[in-house]
Amino acid sequence: MRITGMSDLSIADVARVDLDRVDLFDSELYVSGDPHLVWAAMRARAPLHRQVLPDGRAFWSVTRYQDACRVLGNHREFTSEQGSLLSQLGHGDAAAGKMLVATDPPRHTELRMPLRRLFSGHAISMSEKRIRQAVRSALRPARETEVWDVAQQVAMLPMAVAGALMGIPEQDWSDLVRWTAMATAPEDSEYLVASSGATLAIAHHELFEYFSREVRVRVGTEGDDVIRHLMRMPVGDSTLTRDEVVVNCYSVLLGANATTPHTIAGTVLALMENGDQFRVAYKDPAIVPTLVEEGLRWTSAASSFLRHAVDTIELGGGQVEPGDAVAVWVGSANRDESVFADPYCFDANRADNRHIAFGFGPHYCLGASVARLTLRIFFEEFIQLIKEIEPAGPPRHLKSNFVAGLTHLPVRTLIRTDATKPRDWPGR
Template identity: 45%
Template sequence: MRISCPPFDPVHCDDPDLLDSAFYAHGDPHALWARLRAENPVYRCDPGDGREPFWVVTRHQDVSRVLRDYETFSSRRGTMLCIVDLSMPDIASDDMMPDTDPPRHRQLREPLNRALTPRAVSEQKEPIREIVRSVLRPALDGRTIDIAQEALMFPMAFTGTLMGLPQEHWPRMAELTTRTIAYDDPDYSTGSPTSTVRQAHHELFEFFREEISRRVPTDPGTDLIGILRSMELDEGPLSERQLILNCYALLLGANVTTPHALSTMVALMGEHPEQFRMAREDPGLRAGCVREVLRWSSPASHFMRYATRDVDLGGGTIRTDEPVSVWLGSANRDERAFDDPYRFDITRHPNRHLAFGIGPHYCIGAGLAQLGLRVFLDELLDLVAEVEPAGEVAHLASNFVAGYKSMPVRLVPRHRNAPTVVGSE
C-alpha cells in the first residue's frame, strides 16, 4: 500500500470500496482515511452488491475503544474483512485465539504469552542477527536486491524456529501465508479468491497436521507447538483442529506483517537519511526509531469485531450484530493523537501507535517482532551507509495487509573497516 502524505490528490470517497484489494495496490488509502477521519469517522460502508454492510472506524480514540471493549465488540465471529460473507458463522470461533473473547481467550493466550515475552524471546537475538547478516551482507557488493522479497523469509526464520517447523518447508509456508491475505493479487492468486484461500489453507493445515502427528504423544516439547499441546481448554487438551488453527494464527500473524515493517524501514532510510544518521550516532534513539517505523508502516491495516449490543460511537449508532472494522493505519495518522502525524520522527514522544493493536488481543508476537526489527536496524546502521532506490516499487493487493511486493534497492556499504557498533538499549 502506498504510504502517502498531504497534500493528497483529490480522491472520490463518496462511495469508497474499502473491500477492493486493487485499491490498496494502486489507490491512495491514506488520502481516503484522512477524509474519513475528518468528515465521517464512524462510517457505514455498504458494498452495494449484496455483501453485508460494515462500519469503518478511523480515529485513534474510537479504534482504541473498539479494541479494548471486548464485551461490546466481540472477536468471536472473525476479525478480518475478507472474501467470505460477513453474515456467515466463523469456523474458528472459540477455537482459535484471535477469534475468542475473554475469559476463554485468556486460557489460550496466557501459556503462549509466557513464551513470547520480550525477556523470553531475547534468546533469539543472536540467531536473528545471523539471519539479518545473511540477507544484508551479500547485498553489499553493489548489486540490486528486492528487499520486499528478501524480507518475506525473515519472520519465517524466527517463528519457524520457535514453533519447531522443519526448515525445508519455510519458503512454501511463507508463500502460502501471503496467498491467504493477497488472494486476488495477480502474483499470488491461484484461481478465484475463495479457491486461492481454500487451497492455501488446505496445504498449510496439512503441514501443521503432519507436524503435530510427528511429535511424540507423551512429550509435548517446549517450543510453541509443544506449549499448545500441553494446554487445557474445556477441561482437556486441545483437539487436533484447535491445535492446527492456533498454529496457523501464530504463523499468519508473524509472516504477513513483519516483512512489511522491515521493507518500510529500508525505504525510510533512503528517504530520511538524517534520521538514520541520528540513530547510528545515538543507540538510545533506536527503540524510538523502531516504534516510529511501526507507526509509519502499520502493516496490519484493519481488524474487525461484531457489536454485541446497540452502541453509540463517534456520532453513529452501531446495532447489535453489525460488523465493525477498525483501521490501524488511519489511527496511526490521526492528527488528534499525534503531532504532525505525517512527519517521520524517530524522537516522537509519546508515540502511542496502534500497529500492534491494544486491549486483550494486543499482538502476542510484539516482543518478537520488535526484537527482529531492532536487530535489523542495528545491522542496517552498522553495515549500510546509504539506501538507494533501484527500480519501481510494487504494492500488495490486500485490504488486510499494507505491504510491498517488490522494492528494488542498492545498499551502499559503510567503510569495510568501520567498527561494529551494536546498540545497547
C-alpha cells in the first residue's frame, strides 16, 4: 500500500475525486494510486461512504478519527465476530469466539487477560539485547556496501522477538515469515502462487500445520513460552482447545510479522523524503521516541479493519443497519486534519500525537510494547550508524487493502566515520 503523503496536493485535487467511482477494496489502489487523496475526499465529503462490489457484497467506510475510534472502541455497537478484515467480507470468520482478534468481550477479556503478562513492558524489556543484535544484523549491509534494500533486510526482524516469545527455533523463522507474508498479501506478485486463493490456502495450511505440530510436541512439557502459556492458561472455567491455541499462535505471529517491518521501511522512506527530519534525528538521537510515534502514525501499517453493526446506528452523519459491514481506515484517521496539526507533514518532533496505529478499545494491539521497543532500538542504531541516505531506486508498495507496506526499498547509504563496530556485532 502506498504510504507517502499528499503534501503537494491541493484542495482542488481533493474536490476532483469522484467518490462514486472510488474502489477501496481493489488492492491495486494501494500500489499505483494514492489512497490518501481518496481518504481526504471522503473525510471532507462522505465521512460515511458505501461501496457495492460487482458481486453484490457491500461495505461502509469511515475515514474520520472520531468515527474510527467509535467503531473500533465499542464492541456493543460493532462486533469483531463476523470478520475483522476486509478480505473476509461476506465470508464471516471461522475463528470467531476462539481467536483473540475475532472475539468480543466478555469472552475476549477472558482470553486476553492471562496473556497480558507475557506482552507487558517489563517482560519485553528482557528481550532488549536480543532485539539489538537482530537490528545490528539487519543493518549489516550498510557497513559492507552502499546500496541495499531496507525492506528486505528488516522482514525477519520481528521473529527475533515473536520467535523467542513463542519458543520457535531460528531455523524455522524464514518459512514462517514467508507464510505470514503470503497470508497478509496473497495478491502481491512477490508472494503469489498460481492464484491469490491458492496462495492464501497454502499459507493457512502451512501455518496451522506448523503450530499444530508445535502444540503436539509441547504436551506435558514445562516452559513459559506463549504457546505453552496458551495451552495451560485458565480461560473462564476451562482451558483452550488445541484448535483455539493454534489460531491464537497464528494471530500473534501475523500481528508481529505483518506490521513491524513495514513500519520501519515506511519511516525510513519518510526520512528520505523529508531529509530535514533525518538531519534533526541525526543531530539529536534523543528524539527517537517521538520519531517512532510519528513513523507509526505516518505509515499506519495496519491500515484497515472491519466490524459489523449489531444495531441501527447513527454514524458519520448517516445510518448503518444491523449486519452491515463497516471498514475503518486507520491510515485516514491518522491524517485527520481536525486532530493532527499539519497531518501531511512528517514531524519527527510532533508533540501531540494521539495516533491509533495500534488500534483503539478492547482490541488495542497486544504487541504494542514490543513493537515500540523494536522500533526504538532500530532507529537508535540506524541514526548512530548512517550519515547519509538517498533512494537507490523506486520503492515497491505492497499489494494489499489491509497492510500499508513496502516489499522493496532500495537505498544508498554512507555510514558515519565514527561508527565503531559494536563489541557484540554478529559474526565477530
